[in-house]
Amino acid sequence: MTKRIFEFIEQAKKILIITHVNPDGDTLGSACALKSYIGDKADILLQVNKDRNFPNTYSFLPYINSAKTLDDVKNIYDTVICVDVASIDRIVENAREIFNSAKVTLNIDHHKTNKGFADHNYVMGGISSAGEVLYKIFEKEKKQITLEMANCLYVSILTDTGCFKYETVTSETFAIVSNLLKLGVNSSEIAQKCYEQKQKAMIMLQAHCVSNAKFECDDKIAYTTVKNSDMQKFGAKDEHTEGICEVLRSLKPVEFAFVVKENGTNALKVSMRSKEKDVTQIVKKFGGGGHSRAAGCSIKKPLDEAIECILSEVKKYL
Numbered sequence: 001m002t003k004r005i006f007e008f009i010e011q012a013k014k015i016l017i018i019t020h021v022n023p024d025g026d027t028l029g030s031a032c033a034l035k036s037y038i039g040d041k042a043d044i045l046l047q048v049n050k051d052r053n054f055p056n057t058y059s060f061l062p063y064i065n066s067a068k069t070l071d072d073v074k075n076i077y078d079t080v081i082c083v084d085v086a087s088i089d090r091i092v093e094n095a096r097e098i099f100n101s102a103k104v105t106l107n108i109d110h111h112k113t114n115k116g117f118a119d120h121n122y123v124m125g126g127i128s129s130a131g132e133v134l135y136k137i138f139e140k141e142k143k144q145i146t147l148e149m150a151n152c153l154y155v156s157i158l159t160d161t162g163c164f165k166y167e168t169v170t171s172e173t174f175a176i177v178s179n180l181l182k183l184g185v186n187s188s189e190i191a192q193k194c195y196e197q198k199q200k201a202m203i204m205l206q207a208h209c210v211s212n213a214k215f216e217c218d219d220k221i222a223y224t225t226v227k228n229s230d231m232q233k234f235g236a237k238d239e240h241t242e243g244i245c246e247v248l249r250s251l252k253p254v255e256f257a258f259v260v261k262e263n264g265t266n267a268l269k270v271s272m273r274s275k276e277k278d279v280t281q282i283v284k285k286f287g288g289g290g291h292s293r294a295a296g297c298s299i300k301k302p303l304d305e306a307i308e309c310i311l312s313e314v315k316k317y318l
Helices: 003-011 025-038 093-101 130-140 147-160 171-182 187-195 200-211 228-234 244-249 280-286 303-315
Strands: 015-018 042-045 079-083 104-109 120-123 214-216 221-226 256-262 268-274 294-299
Touching (some): 003 079, 003 120, 015 093, 025 042, 025 147, 200 244, 221 228, 221 244, 221 303, 244 268, 256 303, 268 280, 280 303, 294 303
Parallel strands (some): 015 079, 104 120
Antiparallel strands (some): 214 221, 268 294
16 A cells, blocks of 8 residues: 555655644654655645744754745645645645645544545554654665655654653664664754754743643643743744643643643644543544644633633543
8 A cells, every 4th residue: 555655756746745734843854754755856845934933943854944835835736745744624724725736645644533634545543653654654665764864754753752752652663763773863963953952932931831830630630821922021932832731741740731822813722731541532622633642722712711611621531
């Protein structure tokens, strides 16, 4: 079945690789690895505007700085490949127009909530990352993985496993990582670029939000908010909210943690984490999805009302 992916790539005249909204290390690393393999006839689309407001952490990845944005992408692609995109809702309207008009669409992903929205779907639900899925596809079809591709795949796996902390990590994941290291990946250098280049705005925002966290049910639930005024106060960007939920989850009594962020629009962005329970069962009630221990959704309600709705659902799983 995976053989057809490379048949489609070979037959295509122009390919667009689509990353998901609010791009992370997995979608970006996977997209860059695929672009590296395909070459010049492929472009990467970052679902951001011309201000390129995406995590600067990953600007060291190849092809990121030359990637298309929503403002400059044109409908010239006969083939579209989505990587790490859990659902069609993770593709914004004008990018979706390109997706819908393509002759061939492919969906390469690892989210167990992915129901298959493309013509051809290669979804391995429960695998650690889209990067691991791509590695398995390359390996199965005996495709050469260059050092550049290996670096990109390593970023995907490293970041989407929380530095190999999550239960999706298996012995096979470590075997793949071992093979990537044998290809020349410098794990220390990549870890430093991904995790030790934080900006002051990020630290200040996180400190503020964590210090204002609230707790429920004997501290088993922790939550906080990120308001537009908070973002303005610290000069923060969306990428600077990463990690807040993980800090709350790391507290010893906490079983569930969530962050509700104002988006400057009617919709609130909710990120949820847990230590043991499947949070996709909670967020899907609000139209969301993700992974068992890390998921999210959007809610169109006033802030206080949204928090009460979320708390009501979370308490059912204690």
